[in-house]
Amino acid sequence: MTSTDDLIHSLASTAGTRHRGASLQVALAVTGAASLACALLLLFSVIGIRQDFADMAVRMPFAFKVLYATALVVGASVVALYAATPGASATALYALSPAGILLACGVIFDPTGFPIMGRTSTAVAVCMGRILFLSLPAMILTFVFMRKAAPTQPLFAGAVIGMLSASVGALAYTLACRNDGTAFVAIWYAAACAIMAVVAMMAHRVLRW
Amino acid sequence: MTVEEREQRWTEAMLAERRGDAVAYERMLKEIAAALRRSLAPRLARVGLGVHEAEDLVQEIIIGLHSKRYSWDPTRPFLPWLHAITRYKLIDFTRQRRRDMRRRVDLPLDDWLEMVDPSADAANRSTWEMDRHLAVLPAGQRKIVRAIAVDGASVRCVARELATSEGVVRMTVHRAISRLLEAADPTPAIKPLSRNAHDKHR
Numbered sequence: 001m002t003s004t005d006d007l008i009h010s011l012a013s014t015a016g017t018r019h020r021g022a023s024l025q026v027a028l029a030v031t032g033a034a035s036l037a038c039a040l041l042l043l044f045s046v047i048g049i050r051q052d053f054a055d056m057a058v059r060m061p062f063a064f065k066v067l068y069a070t071a072l073v074v075g076a077s078v079v080a081l082y083a084a085t086p087g088a089s090a091t092a093l094y095a096l097s098p099a100g101i102l103l104a105c106g107v108i109f110d111p112t113g114f115p116i117m118g119r120t121s122t123a124v125a126v127c128m129g130r131i132l133f134l135s136l137p138a139m140i141l142t143f144v145f146m147r148k149a150a151p152t153q154p155l156f157a158g159a160v161i162g163m164l165s166a167s168v169g170a171l172a173y174t175l176a177c178r179n180d181g182t183a184f185v186a187i188w189y190a191a192a193c194a195i196m197a198v199v200a201m202m203a204h205r206v207l208r209w
Numbered sequence: 210m211t212v213e214e215r216e217q218r219w220t221e222a223m224l225a226e227r228r229g230d231a232v233a234y235e236r237m238l239k240e241i242a243a244a245l246r247r248s249l250a251p252r253l254a255r256v257g258l259g260v261h262e263a264e265d266l267v268q269e270i271i272i273g274l275h276s277k278r279y280s281w282d283p284t285r286p287f288l289p290w291l292h293a294i295t296r297y298k299l300i301d302f303t304r305q306r307r308r309d310m311r312r313r314v315d316l317p318l319d320d321w322l323e324m325v326d327p328s329a330d331a332a333n334r335s336t337w338e339m340d341r342h343l344a345v346l347p348a349g350q351r352k353i354v355r356a357i358a359v360d361g362a363s364v365r366c367v368a369r370e371l372a373t374s375e376g377v378v379r380m381t382v383h384r385a386i387s388r389l390l391e392a393a394d395p396t397p398a399i400k401p402l403s404r405n406a407h408d409k410h411r
Contacts, residue, residue, distance in 0.1 A: 004268055008238040011275045016229025024280065085280055086297070087289030150277035152297035208301065209273065 024084055024149055031145040032077060035138030035165065039172035042134050049175040061112055061180035068106060068185060069174055071099040072167035072193060080142065080164050083157040084149030106186030114181025123179050124188055130176070131192040135169025139200060146207055154204040162200030166193040212288070220287045226278065241274070242267050245295065256303060270298045345392040350385040353378055 043049070056062045078095035082088045118124055142161045151157035170189045179185070210218070222230075222237035250263040273294050281290045339359070343351050353371070356362045357378075364382075368375045 004242055004264060004271070005239070007268055008235055008242060008271060011271065012231045012235035012238060014275075015226045015231040015234040085282070085290075086277070086293030087285070087291075150273075150280040150294065152293045209277070 024081060027145055027148065028077060028081055028084075031141050032073070032164075032168065035141045035168045036172060038137035038141070039134040039169050040175075042137065043172045043176055046133075047130060047173075047176045050178050053175065056180070059180075061114075061182060061185075062174070064102075064106060064182045065174040065177065065180075065185050065189075066171070068099065068102045068182075069167060069171035069189065071102050072189070073164070073171055075099045076160060076164035076167050076193075080146070080157075080160045083151050083153065083160045084146055086150050086152045103186040103190055106182035110181055110183040112181045114179065114184055116181065116183050116187065118179045118181075118184055118188075123184075127173070127177060127179060127188055128192045128195065131166060131169045131173050131189065132196060133169070134172050135165040135167075135192075135196055138165035138168040139196065141165075143200075143203070143206060147209070150209065151207050154207040155201055157207050158201040158204035159197040162195075162197035163193045165200070166196035169196075216286060216288050219291075220283075223278065223281060223287060224283060227283075238271055238275075241291070242271055245270055249299065252299075253303075258303075258306060262302075262306065266298065266302045269302060270295050273298050342389060342392070346385050346388060350381055350388070353381050354385045357382060 050056065075096035075098060078092050082090070082092035118127065120126075139161060142165050146157055146161055167189075170192060177185070179188075219237050219241070222233045225233035226237075245267045246263060249266055250260060253259070253263045253266065274291065277294065281287065343354060346354060353367055356367045356370075357364065362370075364375050364378050368378045371378070
């Protein structure tokens with residue numbers, strides 16, 4: 001057991017010397033802000049905002065979109081903190097319930113009468129593709145954040161990374177999305193999050209430490 | 210010691226670490242290592258892993274704890290945090306070992322073909338491989354290794370044939386083996402600086 005004792009001695013000799021970085025909460029907030037900034041930059045430079053934005057910005061469908069995407073971002077952020085901290089309480093998972101409630105309300109009480117598959121036959125594919133595209137920088141940044149933390153369930157942490165990054169992408173995309181049905185937004189934005197979660201789960205090995 | 214006392218003791222040690230108290234931190238790490246050893250060795254034995262593997266795992270956990278110690282929030286209990294890290298490392302460790310074991314017992318197609326059809330080609334390849342390895346030796350060493358290891362001659366026979374002592378033959382074989390090992394592992398060994406080299410650095 002001498003080698004373990006030697007190891008412990010050498011580790012203990014560095015007690016208190018490590019630079020104390022920002023707390024996980026601050027680090028996640030910075031990551032989220034940087035991710036949103038990157039997504040908006042991509043949106044403005046590649047996709048552009050919808051032309052009737054000024055009119056739509058004050059109406060209910062747009063408010064629902066922003067509220068729903070924000071609920072996804074906040075919920076996924078809380079769950080990301082849970083995934084990043086060993087032994088954290090699983091009650092953090094309840095943070096996703098507002099987004100779940102909005103999803104259900106959006107689907108059941110859709111007042112817009114908007115087709116669930118969007119304005120055109122390609123609306124679903126275009127919207128989801130753009131959300132995934134806008135969420136790429138967020139995914140990279142969130143992986144960096146998670147690697148610096150201590151995720152003890154890499155598959156779950158990967159799923160949360162995908163969900164958080166897609167919800168940031170979705171929040172940015174609300175400025176460009178021309179499909180205003182609450183059911184459309186609730187279902188397909190969530191589907192984009194699910195796809196990104198599966199993609200990020202496949203990279204869970206990156207999170208091993 | 211009760212769970213509450215242990216929680217209290219290790220929490221204080223973790224806080225002491227943040228103040229730079231190496232002694233308290235070292236004592237805590239040793240206590241954790243001992244507790245882990247007691248708990249993990251029987252578990253690993255159940256899946257056929259021995260004491261050495263248990264010690265490797267204990268070291269992995271200690272390193273993990275140390276490298277991620279700032280992810281522990283002092284307002285939260287310490288033991289659940291440690292449990293999550295230990296569990297993660299245990300699962301990761303056994304998964305890795307299982308993968309390693311599978312690789313070691315694997316039967317690749319080449320080996321399989323060699324087994325069911327040890328053709329002349331395979332024999333030629335083995336001879337060629339052996340010649341390639343022996344080529345790193347000086348001619349004298351090569352001759353002795355070939356005589357003993359390939360042709361199966363005894364040390365005494367080789368010594369008599371070369372008109373030298375058995376000790377010299379043994380020494381030559383020992384040096385040849387060292388040379389072959391060095392050639393097989395290209396990573397440079399860490400050697401102490403010679404006096405001349407040390408002087409050069411001055």
